Amino acid sequence: MAFVLGINAYHGDAAACLIQDGKLIAAAEEERFRRIKHWAGFPSEAIRYCLDEAGIKLDQVDHVAINRDPKANIWKKLSFTLAKRPDFGLVRDRIKNAREWASIEEELGRAFPGERFRGQVHNIEHHMAHLASAFLVSPFEEAVAVSVDGFGDFASAAWGVGRGSEITVEDKVYFPHSLGIFYQALTQYLGFPHYGDEYKVMGLAPYGQPRYMDEMRRIVALQDDGSFRLNLDYFRHHKEKVEYEWENGIPAVGRLFTPALEELLGKARDKSDELTQKHKDIARSVQAMYEEAFFHLLNTLHRRHGLDAVTLAGGCAMNSVANGKVYRNTPFKKVYIQSAAGDAGGAIGAAFVVWHQVSQDPARFVMDHAYWGPQFSDDAVGELVAGKQQALADERCSVERVQDEAELCRRTAQAIAEGKVVGWFQGRMEWGPRALGNRSIVCDPRRADMKDILNLKIKRRESFRPFAPSILREAVPAWFETDDDVPFMMQVYQIREDKRPEIPAVTHVDGSGRLQTVYADTNPRYHRLIKSFEELTGVPIVLNTSFNENEPVVCRPMEALDCFLRTKMDVLVLGDTFISRREAAEGTEPAGSEANADAADGMADTGTYAGGRTRRVVP
Known part of the structure; x- marks a missing residue:
């Protein structure tokens, strides 16, 4: 009997899952136990629940899989740092974050005093974990696999093809270009400052008209290979330290856009300001620009591979409006998106990558429901x-x-x-x-x-x-x-x-x-x-x-x-x-x-x- 514990930590939506002999038996987000939305940090309570659900102790866990690898894309990181010479605070924070991820064994020791983890820790590159979180639990034997989010391991998107129990990554979009950052920055501009507020812009968009598409296309440029690039004049994240904090487990992100965005679109809305028709039209234009880039990528991948099925993951795969247009705007005939498409889901992806690596078992688990959390008796x-x-x-x-x-x-x-x-x-x-x-x-x-x-x-x-x-x-x-x-x-x-x-x-x-x-x-x-x-x-x-x-x-x-x-x-x-x-x-x-x-x-x-x-x- 083999157990793999999957973890998403030190980021919003911290979470854990547990796989037993290739089958998911428990999964939960830390926020549900801590009672703080999008809780960030080490998911000790979610881990505790998973172990209790399986009836095991920490020393019975064979492998811990983490959805981040500090060594991934290292040459891209070094070349960017040497070429762009960003603010030292930005570099210092990334080094500090990497050190925190290196202390998983210590975190487990603090969370479970008197118990000892005797297994092996595996670092799985962030977007591989995302891709696996959808494809490796999908019903498809073969599919295009796509991950799009803010950033993880110096990349914001990755895509490739999944076959059987393996995923081949074809290409990525690297820092500082990101559709997730584009949507988050414009969410902040529209006066929704909290981590995870992007869904509010998605909900507001149908009340407007896409009257600002010319401006949006000055911010996001589509590339011939299906990818995208940001006009960095409108963003801070690549050259300045943008605050990302999780004091008391509450994630908070500093302002991502520069004054140039206000020169382009007008004064940013304060969260207490009235929502005007202009704000609704900008929201609609933001959603339309995201969809334009998203479907550009999907259509390029369909032309390249000719497969009928696609799996989607990453924070941007939470954009249910765009997801519902895949059949209308691309030739894909089948779509799979698991219930925790964002960073929490990376815990499951990392765990299944490790399971297939260590077991060499080609059999696939299919996640056809989302009921993996705690239950309680009538007594x-x-x-x-x-x-x-x-x-x-x-x-x-x-x-x-x-x-x-x-x-x-x-x-x-x-x-x-x-x-x-x-x-x-x-x-x-x-x-x-x-x-x-x-x-x-x-x-x-x-x-x-x-x-x-x-x-x-x-x-x-x-x-x-x-x-x-x-x-x-x-x-x-x-x-x-x-x-x-x-x-x-x-x-x-x-x-x-x-x-x-x-x-x-x-x-x-x-x-x-x-x-x-x-x-x-x-x-x-x-x-x-x-x-x-x-x-x-x-x-x-x-x-x-x-x-x-x-x-x-x-x-x-x-x-x-x-x-x-x-x-x-x-x-x-x-x-x-x-x-x-x-x-x-x-x-x-x-x-x-x-x-x-x-x-x-x-x-x-x-x-x-x-x-x-x-x-x-x-x-």
Whole structure:
């Protein structure tokens, strides 16, 4: 029996996974345990979870695989330093970072006192780890493999071909040119300064028009070989020290753009400034420029290799809008993107590279679901609820254990159909940033006001950001302009025009939706819930958003219950335990009604909630 521990560390989205004899058995991001978004540093708690899930100690791990190799691309690094002579602070930070990566054994010793790691540490080049994180767990025996991100090991992109259990890297884009840096810099320019805010620009883009493409093409230039180059006049990262910090585990990146960008596009937006139509048009132009470069690369690779399948990885592979246009804008017929396409996923890629190297086993593992995190028993839920009786009584909640799954799903579907906001906590936690039906908030997609209700009651996020539809796999072609498998919510497709009025809560302004296809064999309970909703309403879709309130997605039942109690969520389903806020007094408006929404928007909350049948109230 052989174990390989994969790690992404000292960077945003620190994570760990564990492979046993070539099969993934556990994977989780550190943020879920630390409760700090995008937590950066050493993922000790994620490692601890993986070992506990396998029932082993550190000394039973044979190999540790890390998704970075300080020795990779060394000649490119030296030639750049000698030719460009960047700020000393930039060089010093890179040396310091490399030293931190060299102390993995020491980190393991601190995290697991009294235990000893006896295995071997392997450094896997950053983009090889990305490429492997998609291709080596895909269903394809042969595919073009592409990785695009900010930077890792002095490169921002890599591509090649995967065959069997091997990947041949054909070429790369090296520092300082990067599509990820382009998107991140323009995200900062638009007034979204936090690490990981790029998805906000993607969500804002459909509200604008691509009126700034001439300016975008002055920033990014496409090359004949399929690659791209930045006009470095608009960027700081190649010549100055740009702060990258993770104090207390919170990653923060300094300003990436120069004053020249403001000369080109006008004054940068402050995060507190109003979003104008100009900002929306720039967002649309940024997205369009990214897509132009992305599809230029993919089309070049298809002409070169003539393969039907492509696997995508790297932080830029989180751009679900572009991913959903691959079939429309390239000749590729099959796409695979795993659920943690960004740096967290590099832990899995590194681990599988090492596994195939040391085992010489050509057999491939296929990741067809994302449920690799912690799970909790109904007994643990029962103990938690018993300890929270007073808090539940104060909130006028009823608590029932419903062990018949059909009845549990029917009752939950009924609550959704009544317009209630439901926390749905089941099984193993999802791997990656998306809630995929085990740590989800689910609502009725038919209600045009549901997006506003969610933002008022729980999410408290920008109004332009869409919510996603989870749909029964068998119903996809009737509702979307595709028949693709999208298990990880990584692609956006157009909703059929005649269906859009039926599901306004998950239909974006441009008629699209970032769908998740739900399968009976990989998540039977979530599939059954949606099927129950379809039987009640005729709609095989629920609105699905992450179970959190401006924090990482909940991991443990305690966090789910705390989120329920401090927000205006109506129902919480913890495994078999059904918790609901008691029905409103007769004559009051239900939760989410216009009257209550107005009250929540600017006046004292009424404290009333939509009712169902009378149930036992916690004493």
